Amino acid sequence: xxxxxxxxxxxxxxxxxxxxxxxxxxxxxxxxxxxxxxxxxxxxxxxxxxxxxxxxxxxxxxxxxxxxxxxxxxxxxxxxxxxxxxxxxxxxxxxxxxxxxxxxxxxxxxxxxxxxxxxxxxxxxxxxxxxxxxxxxxxxxxxxxxxxxxxxxxxxxxxxxxxxxxxxxxxxxxxxxxxxxxxxxxxxxxxxxxxxxxxxxxxxxxxxxxxxxxxxxxxxxxxxxxxxxxxxxxxxxxxxxxxxxxxxxxxxxxxxxxxxxxxxxxxxxxxxxxxxxxxxxxxxxxxxxxxxxxxxxxxxxxxxxxxxxxxxxxxxxxxxxxxxxxxxxxxxxxxxxxxxxxxxxxxxxxxxxxxxxxxxxxxxxxxxxxxxxxx
Amino acid sequence: xxxxxxxxxxxxxxxxxxxxxxxxxxxxxxxxxxxxxxxxxxxxxxxxxxxxxxxxxxxxxxxxxxxxxxxxxxxxxxxxxxxxxxxxxxxxxxxxxxxxxxxxxxxxxxxxxxxxxxxxxxxxxxxxxxxxxxxxxxxxxxxxxxxxxxxxxxxxxxxxxxxxxxxxxxxxxxxxxxxxxxxxxxxxxxxxxxxxxxxxxxxxxxxxxxxxxxxxxxxxxxxxxxxxxxxxxxxxxxxxxxxxxxxxxxxxxxxxx
Numbered sequence: 001x002x003x004x005x006x007x008x009x010x011x012x013x014x015x016x017x018x019x020x021x022x023x024x025x026x027x028x029x030x031x032x033x034x035x036x037x038x039x040x041x042x043x044x045x046x047x048x049x050x051x052x053x054x055x056x057x058x059x060x061x062x063x064x065x066x067x068x069x070x071x072x073x074x075x076x077x078x079x080x081x082x083x084x085x086x087x088x089x090x091x092x093x094x095x096x097x098x099x100x101x102x103x104x105x106x107x108x109x110x111x112x113x114x115x116x117x118x119x120x121x122x123x124x125x126x127x128x129x130x131x132x133x134x135x136x137x138x139x140x141x142x143x144x145x146x147x148x149x150x151x152x153x154x155x156x157x158x159x160x161x162x163x164x165x166x167x168x169x170x171x172x173x174x175x176x177x178x179x180x181x182x183x184x185x186x187x188x189x190x191x192x193x194x195x196x197x198x199x200x201x202x203x204x205x206x207x208x209x210x211x212x213x214x215x216x217x218x219x220x221x222x223x224x225x226x227x228x229x230x231x232x233x234x235x236x237x238x239x240x241x242x243x244x245x246x247x248x249x250x251x252x253x254x255x256x257x258x259x260x261x262x263x264x265x266x267x268x269x270x271x272x273x274x275x276x277x278x279x280x281x282x283x284x285x286x287x288x289x290x291x292x293x294x295x296x297x298x299x300x301x302x303x304x305x306x307x308x309x310x311x312x313x314x315x316x317x318x319x320x321x322x323x324x325x326x327x328x329x330x331x332x333x334x335x336x337x338x339x340x341x342x343x344x345x346x347x348x349x350x351x352x353x354x355x356x357x358x359x360x361x362x363x364x365x366x367x368x369x370x371x372x373x374x375x
Numbered sequence: 376x377x378x379x380x381x382x383x384x385x386x387x388x389x390x391x392x393x394x395x396x397x398x399x400x401x402x403x404x405x406x407x408x409x410x411x412x413x414x415x416x417x418x419x420x421x422x423x424x425x426x427x428x429x430x431x432x433x434x435x436x437x438x439x440x441x442x443x444x445x446x447x448x449x450x451x452x453x454x455x456x457x458x459x460x461x462x463x464x465x466x467x468x469x470x471x472x473x474x475x476x477x478x479x480x481x482x483x484x485x486x487x488x489x490x491x492x493x494x495x496x497x498x499x500x501x502x503x504x505x506x507x508x509x510x511x512x513x514x515x516x517x518x519x520x521x522x523x524x525x526x527x528x529x530x531x532x533x534x535x536x537x538x539x540x541x542x543x544x545x546x547x548x549x550x551x552x553x554x555x556x557x558x559x560x561x562x563x564x565x566x567x568x569x570x571x572x573x574x575x576x577x578x579x580x581x582x583x584x585x586x587x588x589x590x591x592x593x594x595x596x597x598x599x600x601x602x603x604x605x606x607x608x609x610x611x612x613x614x615x616x617x618x619x620x621x622x623x624x625x626x627x628x629x630x631x632x
Contacts, residue, residue, distance in 0.1 A: 022462050023458065023461060023462040025457075025458060048462075049461035049462045051457060051458075051461060051491075053454065053487070054483050054484070054486075054487035055483060057451070057454075057483070057484075058451070058454040058457075058483065058484055058487065059454075061447065061448060061451035061454035061455050061458070061484070062454050062455070062457050062458035062461070063458060064447075064448075064451075064454075064455055064458060065427070065445060065447075065454065065455030065456060065457065065458030065459040066458035066459060066461065066462045067458075068425075068445045068455075068458075068459065069425075069459055069462050069463045071462050071463075073458070073462065087448055087451075088448060088451070091447075091448050095445075095446075196425045196443035196444070196445055196459070197425075197443065197463065197466070198422050198423040198424060198425065198442075198443055198466055199421070199422055199441070199442050199443045200422035200423070201422075204437075204440075204441060204442050204443050204444065205443050205444075206437045206443070206444050206445075206446075207444070207445045207446070208428075208437065208444075208445065208446035209446065210434065210446055
């Protein structure tokens with residue numbers, strides 16, 4: 001295989017096809033629609049199932065049903081669509097069947113806009129649906145990594161009978177870059193033993209998320225929690241850049257991290273010892289590594305395309321050992337490398353103590369910048 | 376010893392499990408379950424069938440049907456059945472839904488499953504009330520009928536009119552077989568069984584969406600005796616929900632069952 005120039009959404013969809021997805025159920029929504037369109041073209045060619053559902057509510061429940069057959073199935077949507085899917089997501093989690101969900105995030109809340117955002121961090125990483133469950137969340141930062149993440153997502157979903165969210169922002173869904181697609185995976189002929197396939201020569205398989213006896217529900221929730229602890233032990237993934245001698249660590253994921261890498265290169269040329277920790281799994285979070293880094297560096301700068309959601313996780317892990325500062329853009333705005341470079345310079349020379357919520361100082365600076373830009 | 380010949384005239388269908396149900400005395404769910412089970416036995420489909428249970432009194436249907444089953448979110452059974460059938464077309468897939476599930480919260484899912492001509496069979500239990508939550512007004516509650524959420528009787532000025540699903544679904548081009556039957560006496564129960572058979576025949580022949588609406592009784596939440604409840608179905612419900620064939624694919628008319 002060689003590298004081709006691929007459009008994000010189409011490449012992600014094709015990656016899922018190569019990973020052996022047998023059913024896609026979705027509803028059009030910008031900026032993820034090309035994913036559905038690619039599936040509409042390709043799935044019938046391969047004799048696989050494609051349904052444009054009447055809503056995201058229906059789409060996720062189609063995924064739920066199809067997932068119960070033990071086949072690889074998925075949906076892709078964008079932020080408001082994910083809100084609608086939360087019902088089905090909770091049921092899928094409670095039934096312990098595997099499913100892969102791609103979220104190409106856009107600005108919000110509400111109808112918001114169609115520009116790239118990371119504003120679904122809480123909803124994706126902290127659950128979003130009702131009840132005690134723990135989705136795995138992958139946050140790739142390039143088209144190639146997203147392609148690889150989708151194949152990995154199916155493996156993880158099956159290994160842990162879990163929902164795996166692959167979250168990217170609209171930038172990655174819409175951009176084109178050189179990437180390589182994996183070869184076509186052969187579709188397995190055997191079904192997993194728990195799947196509903198017809199009770200021939202065996203007892204019936206019942207797949208449900210109802211445990212009317214609270215004791216049984218507690219046993220189930222404990223099983224989910226124990227499984228999650230295994231995920232935390234085995235599946236943490238992250239990438240580091242220029243951290244070896246760093247005195248300042250930037251923590252960022254997805255597009256924010258990618259933009260920050262450019263700024264770090266420039267800052268290094270100016271002699272600022274700054275590096276990057278980029279969580280690839282937002283859940284499970286790379287807590288141990290962040291903990292170590294917080295022993296090494298003097299300051300941490302968290303950069304996100306939201307109001308400081310992952311920031312809370314960083315503060316939770318670091319526990320005040322080093323000052324944490326925050327820089328975010330919201331509403332569908334992607335920060336520019338120069339903006340982040342300015343932040344790195346500012347944090348590098350800022351010897352004042354950061355007290356309380358790092359958002360406070362950032363809000364004041366941002367407000368001033370926005371007002372300035374307007375003039 | 377006299378020469379006696381024994382013959383089995385009545386037994387539990389293989390498609391039903393050997394267990395007690397949680398249904399109230401006089402409830403017609405048991406009859407509906409049995410009819411579906413008899414039909415699946417007769418068509419030799421038990422081992423290839425996947426049922427989809429709803430949210431409502433029949434939420435535990437999978438405890439009574441002896442076959443693979445999944446349990447849907449409220450109203451989403453047709454979407455779940457769509458997902459199953461599309462990736463596993465070799466399986467027979469049916470949903471079993473009540474009126475709150477199908478005609479209220481699940482209206483979008485049932486309409487679009489019919490519009491797409493999903494090759495699934497829907498057993499629709501219409502007892503004009505929410506059973507599991509304790510007798511609230513359903514979209515199918517009769518005008519003037521008292522429930523815990525229409526304590527002065529359903530006022531159509533404020534709470535609208537009963538929804539007639541068989542009539543509505545019959546105009547969808549994807550529908551292959553849409554009928555309404557009742558479970559209030561033996562004659563109607565026999566007719567209901569034939570309809571269920573034709574519903575599954577529709578699916579087996581790939582003729583599109585099939586739905587059998589079954590008028591059913593709920594003595595507990597109606598606050599009357601089982602006997603009175605059957606009378607209520609016959610005298611009060613049938614006039615609002617006329618029994619009959621609303622859409623029958625021509626190919627089905629040739630089938631003798």
